[in-house]
């Protein structure tokens with residue numbers, strides 16, 4: 001159901017692995033802990049191996065069916081591990097354009113217009129870091145006007161103080177290309193539905 005149903009088919013492939021190996025478009029699967037906490041994103045092929053080895057259970061299918069000579073299987077969009085795994089340390093959230101736009105709600109932090117670019121609050125030419133605390137989303141106009149000046153020099157203010165987002169969901173939004181089916185599982189962990197701006201960035 002839903003979306004475009006991609007059918008994988010190969011007469012010569014004798015196993016589902018062989019069919020997926022021959023597929024150039026790599027789809028990704030969201031992996032949840034046994035407690036439904038989001039853990040990360042893996043290639044669909046790896047997720048399928050987890051399911052077939054009974055280390056994980058498919059929670060959401062991608063709606064795509066993989067055919068091979070031995071049968072057919074649904075490909076997973078979301079899987080849940082059968083056994084709880086402990087995460088020993090907190091990962092920091094990768095600073096990506098997508099994650100940044102999601103943090104700033106797709107808005108320019110200076111004027112609130114639709115964001116279209118990334119701005120360093122303290123310009124890099126003035127020693128500003130490429131970090132969550134110094135990077136914001138901005139519209140083209142503000143970015144152009146601000147250029148390599150500091151906020152003090154032009155008398156501007158930030159609408160919000162930039163910080164690193166926290167929560168497992170952000171790690172995932174910052175890395176993969178989020179599937180709409182994942183949001184149900186990511187929202188309790190701080191993700192918000194992507195705005196069209198952030199989704200197309």
Ligand SMILES: [Zn+2]
Pocket residue numbers: 108109110111112113138139140141142143
């Ligand atoms: Zn602006």
